[in-house]
Each structure stands twice: as C-alpha cells, then as structure tokens.
Amino acid sequence: MISMMQTDFLKIKRKGFWFLTFLGPIGVVALQMVNYGVRKEYLLQQSENDWLYYLQNISVFTPLALVLGIAIFTSFIASIENETNAWKQLISLPVSKMMVYLSKFTILACLLFISSILLMLFTLGFGIFLSFDEAIPWWELVKYSFYPYFAALPVLALQLWIATVSKNQGVPITTGIFGVIFAYSAYMLPDWMIWKWPSLMNQWDEPLINVLLGLGVGCLLYVMGMLDFTRRDVK
Amino acid sequence: MEYIVETSNLSKRFGKDLAVEGLNMKISKGEIYGFLGPNGAGKTTTIRMLLGLMKPTSGRIRIFGQDIKQQRKNILAKVGSLVENPSYYPHLTAYENLEALRKIIGVPKQRIYEVLEIVRLTEVADKKVKGFSLGMKQRLGIAMSLLNQPQLLILDEPTNGLDPSGIIEIRELIKRLPEEFGMTVLISSHLLTEIDQMATTVGIVTKGKMIFQDSIETMRTLAGHAISLKVSQAEQAWRLLLANGMKVEHESGLIMLHESSNEMVAEAVRLLVQANLSIYRVEEEKRSLEDIFLSMTREDSAV
Ligand SMILES: Nc1ncnc2c1ncn2[C@@H]1O[C@H](COP(=O)(O)OP(=O)(O)O)[C@@H](O)[C@H]1O
Ligand SMILES: [Mg+2]
Numbered sequence: 001m002i003s004m005m006q007t008d009f010l011k012i013k014r015k016g017f018w019f020l021t022f023l024g025p026i027g028v029v030a031l032q033m034v035n036y037g038v039r040k041e042y043l044l045q046q047s048e049n050d051w052l053y054y055l056q057n058i059s060v061f062t063p064l065a066l067v068l069g070i071a072i073f074t075s076f077i078a079s080i081e082n083e084t085n086a087w088k089q090l091i092s093l094p095v096s097k098m099m100v101y102l103s104k105f106t107i108l109a110c111l112l113f114i115s116s117i118l119l120m121l122f123t124l125g126f127g128i129f130l131s132f133d134e135a136i137p138w139w140e141l142v143k144y145s146f147y148p149y150f151a152a153l154p155v156l157a158l159q160l161w162i163a164t165v166s167k168n169q170g171v172p173i174t175t176g177i178f179g180v181i182f183a184y185s186a187y188m189l190p191d192w193m194i195w196k197w198p199s200l201m202n203q204w205d206e207p208l209i210n211v212l213l214g215l216g217v218g219c220l221l222y223v224m225g226m227l228d229f230t231r232r233d234v235k
Numbered sequence: 236m237e238y239i240v241e242t243s244n245l246s247k248r249f250g251k252d253l254a255v256e257g258l259n260m261k262i263s264k265g266e267i268y269g270f271l272g273p274n275g276a277g278k279t280t281t282i283r284m285l286l287g288l289m290k291p292t293s294g295r296i297r298i299f300g301q302d303i304k305q306q307r308k309n310i311l312a313k314v315g316s317l318v319e320n321p322s323y324y325p326h327l328t329a330y331e332n333l334e335a336l337r338k339i340i341g342v343p344k345q346r347i348y349e350v351l352e353i354v355r356l357t358e359v360a361d362k363k364v365k366g367f368s369l370g371m372k373q374r375l376g377i378a379m380s381l382l383n384q385p386q387l388l389i390l391d392e393p394t395n396g397l398d399p400s401g402i403i404e405i406r407e408l409i410k411r412l413p414e415e416f417g418m419t420v421l422i423s424s425h426l427l428t429e430i431d432q433m434a435t436t437v438g439i440v441t442k443g444k445m446i447f448q449d450s451i452e453t454m455r456t457l458a459g460h461a462i463s464l465k466v467s468q469a470e471q472a473w474r475l476l477l478a479n480g481m482k483v484e485h486e487s488g489l490i491m492l493h494e495s496s497n498e499m500v501a502e503a504v505r506l507l508v509q510a511n512l513s514i515y516r517v518e519e520e521k522r523s524l525e526d527i528f529l530s531m532t533r534e535d536s537a538v
Contacts, residue, residue, distance in 0.1 A: 003338045003339055003341065004338075004339060006338050007335045007336075007338045007339055010327070010331060010334065010335050010338070011324055011327070011335055013326070013327065013331070014326045014327075015326060080324060083324075083325065084320065084321070084322045084323055084324070084325065085319075085320070085322055086322035086323065086324065087322075088283070088286075088288055088318050088319075088322060089318075089322035089336075089379065090322075091286075091287070091288055092286040092287065092288060092311060092314070092316050092318070093311060093336065093339050093340065094307075094308040094309070094311040094312040094339075094340070095308070095339055096308065233283075233288065233289040233290065234283070234288040234289065
C-alpha cells in the first residue's frame with residue numbers, strides 16, 4: 001500500500017496538484033483580504049464578535065473551493081491513467097484493484113487535508129494581522145477549517161467513482177460542474193443533498209451532524225465505488 | 236505435460252457477440268507462441284483475460300499450472316505484458332515511468348538501467364516520454380514488460396505502427412528472450428510474415444475460434460507456398476517437369492510448382508538447366524493470411 005501511494009505521488013508530479021493544494025486556501029483567504037481591505041470599518045460594525053464574524057466570512061467560500069477542488073483533482077487523477085490507458089498496465093501488475101482504488105482516494109484525501117491545514121494557518125495569519133479585540137477563538141478556527149473537509153468526503157468518494165469508471169470524461173466534468181453549482185446554492189438545497197453538507201448548514205443548526213454524515217456516507221460511497229471499480233473489466 | 240499457459244473452453248461475450256469462443260490455448264515452456272489472426276479475431280480480448288483484466292464469460296485459465304481466478308497476484312508477479320498500444324505517463328521521464336512500476340513490483344533500482352539498456356533507451360532515460368517517437372514508446376513499453384524479469388512475456392501486436400527498422404529490432408530482441416532469459420513468449424499479430432519469422436508454435440484464431448494450433452513447420456506445410464518459375468520456354472519446361480512426375484501448372488508464361496520442398500525445387504531447376512532452358516526467376520508465391528484461413532476452414536469442415 002505504501003509503495004502504491006509512493007507511485008501515485010510520483011505520477012501526480014508536474015500535474016499541478018501541489019499548486020492547487022496551495023491555491024485553494026490562498027484563494028479563500030485572499031477573498032477576505034480584499035473584502036476587509038476595502039471595507040474593514042463597515043465589517044467590524046456588523047457584529048459583536050469580530051473574530052467569529054471573520055471566520056464566518058471565510059467559511060462562505062470554503063465549501064465552494066472544496067467542491068471545485070474535488071472535481072478538478074478527481075478528473076486529473078483519472079486522466080493521468082486514462083491518457084494512454086495506463087489502467088491496463090497498472091492492473092496487470094501483481095496488485096489488487098482495491099489497493100489501486102484505495103491509493104487514489106487516499107492521495108486525494110491527503111492533499112485536501114493539507115489544504116485544510118493551510119486554510120487554518122492562512123485564516124489565522126490574516127486574522128492576527130487584522131488585530132481584532134477579542135481573543136483568538138481556537139476551537140471555532142479548527143471547526144471552520146476541518147468540518148467542511150469531513151463533510152465533503154461523500155462528494156470526493158462520488159466524484160472519484162464517476163471519474164474512474166466513466167469511459168467518457170465529459171460525465172465527471174458535468175457532475176463536477178453541477179456539484180459546484182449546488183455548493184454555491186447550498187442554502188436552497190434540501191438537507192439530504194451531499195453538496196450542501198460542506199456548508200455546515202442544516203435544519204438543526206448543528207454542524208457536527210454534517211461531519212458525522214460526511215464520514216458515514218463518505219465511507220459508504222467509497223466502498224460502493226471501490227466495489228464497482230473492482231467488478232468492472234479494465235478498459 | 237505441464238503447460239505455461241493453458242486455457243480450456245475460454246469464452247468472452249460482449250452483449251450478443253462472442254468475441255472469444257471455446258478457446259483452448261496451450262503454450263509450453265520456452266516457446267515463442269505466435270498468436271495469429273485478422274483484426275477483430277479476439278486476440279486482444281484473449282490476452283486481456285490471461286492478464287486478469289477481463290473476466291471470462293466461461294472457461295478456465297491456468298498459467299504456471301495455477302488458476303488465474305485464485306492466484307492472480309502470484310501469477311502476475313511472474314508475467315510481463317504489453318497490451319495494444321503502450322501505456323506510459325507522458326509527463327514523466329522514461330526513468331520515472333519505470334520507477335513508478337518498480338516501486339510496486341519491488342525489484343532493485345539497478346533493474347531499471349538493465350531494461351533501459353536492453354531496449355537501448357539509456358541515453359534518453361531522463362527525457363519526458365511526451366517527446367518520444369512511436370518506436371521509442373514501444374520500446375519503453377517492452378522495457379516496462381521486462382522490468383519484473385518475467386517467466387512469461389505477453390506482447391500484443393508489439394510491432395504495430397513501427398517502421399521497418401523498428402520492426403526488425405523488436406523482432407531480434409524477442410527472438411533472444413527465450414534463450415538468454417529462459418522466458419516463454421506469447422506474441423500476437425495479424426501479419427503472417429511476422430509470426431513466420433519469430434514463432435516456434437502458432438495458434439491461429441479467427442472470429443474468436445482457434446482454427447489451428449501446432450508447430451510453425453506444420454503451419455508452413457499447410458500454408459503450402461507454391462514456387463513460380465519464369466523460364467525461356469514455358470510450354471516446353473512445363474512438359475518436361477510433368478514428364479518427370481511433378482505437380483506443375485502452366486499459367487500466363489509462368490510455371491507453378493505446387494510442392495515447395497527444397498529437394499523438389501532443386502530437382503526442378505536441375506532438370507530445366509540440363510534441358511538447356513534459361514531460368515529467369517524462381518519465386519515463392521506467398522499466400523495471404525486470408526487464403527490460408529480459407530484453406531484451413533475448408534479442411535476443418537472436410538474432416
Ligand atoms: N470492450 C469491448 N466491448 C465490446 N466489444 C468489444 C470490446 N473489446 C473488443 N470487442 C469486440 O470483440 C472482438 C474482438 O476484438 P479484439 O479482441 O480486440 O480483436 P483483435 O485483438 O484480434 O483485433 C471485436 O469484434 C471487438 O469489436
Ligand atoms: Mg488487438
């Protein structure tokens with residue numbers, strides 16, 4: 001498994017994966033840099049607790065960046081194997097197909113997790129720079145940085161599934177685009193739609209529910225995708 | 236007799252069509268097995284099943300005496316393959332491409348340099364594969380297939396799309412493998428001449444069915460090349476050879492000799508020379524693969 005992942009890390013070289021891993025969180029925080037740069041005074045008047053208000057502003061764009069990142073990552077990682085149909089080469093090695101699939105999933109989950117860590121660091125950095133009056137709300141900072149990640153796991157599992165088994169790469173791109181649109185209009189979506197979950201909204205106003213749902217349904221979709229991948233003939 | 240590859244009643248169905256039907260393939264150790272058949276005959280489909288890439292609709296596959304369904308990983312550890320077009324990662328260098336496989340296979344790094352040397356790509360090891368010519372990509376594909384020092388090498392139309400010098404090079408390479416490395420080789424092609432120049436055993440498949448499987452010599456006899464002779468006086472030459480009990484025909488100024496053993500041709504030439512006839516040309520009339528298929532399927536139904 002370790003060697004499989006080393007191979008996958010080698011394959012994503014020069015494909016912009018690391019660049020995107022950094023770009024996502026930078027983009028999300030940069031939007032607030034612009035926001036606070038332009039109208040800091042106004043924004044500070046909006047709330048009693050400036051730190052929390054700042055975190056909420058940040059979190060508006062986190063789900064969007066996550067879902068977009070997932071769509072791009074999954075279709076990139078599948079395209080690396082699809083380009084010269086390297087699946088046949090890979091699967092005719094003495095490896096199990098489950099390992100092949102698990103390795104791809106793990107690589108992407110790692111990259112997105114790194115993105116979340118970076119998001120926390122950048123958020124913290126710019127927050128300190130803004131020098132709010134209140135103390136740093138550490139727990140809230142962690143929540144806003146990592147809850148969306150766990151809540152987005154079902155989207156990752158679903159997109160990876162679609163990207164690896166589709167003969168036509170238009171399919172995952174289309175579902176990816178719809179995913180981004182859904183994530184953008186999360187407040188209008190019913191609670192059961194997985195694209196709503198990274199926004200941490202639900203009718204009970206309890207973000208933890210989205211995290212637990214994300215982990216549970218994420219596992220389920222992952223297993224379904226893996227079994228389907230294993231069952232199919234290799235292109 | 237223990238076979239390296241043995242399939243029994245192997246079939247694969249796509250929708251309504253049977254791409255492979257009741258195939259019984261037998262490959263002994265140390266052979267170069269030529270898997271011959273026109274496009275769409277089911278060669279690639281068969282090879283995909285041998286490699287566990289596709290599940291057979293019915294039938295069994297044993298490689299090294301083990302069932303592929305139960306022992307897939309053990310078997311594949313000793314098999315090298317190149318299926319259809321070579322697979323590679325264009326954004327990586329030749330070395331990195333091999334390294335990506337090596338990490339999974341777990342052979343020493345030294346092996347990368349060895350296989351690069353075998354296919355003569357050492358000089359371009361650190362160049363991205365994106366810029367390689369088709370022949371270089373094909374050779375890289377072969378290098379990949381050799382990386383795990385396989386006991387069985389499966390090459391699906393490895394000379395497809397190569398220029399003549401590339402074809403010769405790969406042919407020479409493949410011929411060396413059984414002796415030098417003790418490998419058994421399965422090589423598919425839709426070209427009779429190609430198989431003719433490499434294989435020791437031949438399996439001919441058409442429309443998913445194996446219609447012939449035997450040594451290359453037996454196939455050559457069956458393929459029955461005719462020899463055509465161009466001589467100064469065709470009519471006279473024809474009578475002379477007929478009078479000596481040979482199976483000859485006389486058509487449009489050419490003498491066609493239907494038994495093409497070396498002795499028979501020598502005898503015919505000797506007779507003509509002794510009769511003071513000038514011989515301008517002695518040529519082998521190659522029969523096309525289609526002709527051979529036709530005659531084989533005819534014989535099938537005749538039996
Ligand atoms: N994945 C597939 N789905 C449907 N039909 C296929 C598939 N692969 C091959 N075939 C069909 O099976 C037949 C045999 O194909 P193939 O094994 O590629 O032949 P060959 O390699 O001898 O040229 C062809 O008629 C082809 O169209
Ligand atoms: Mg083929």
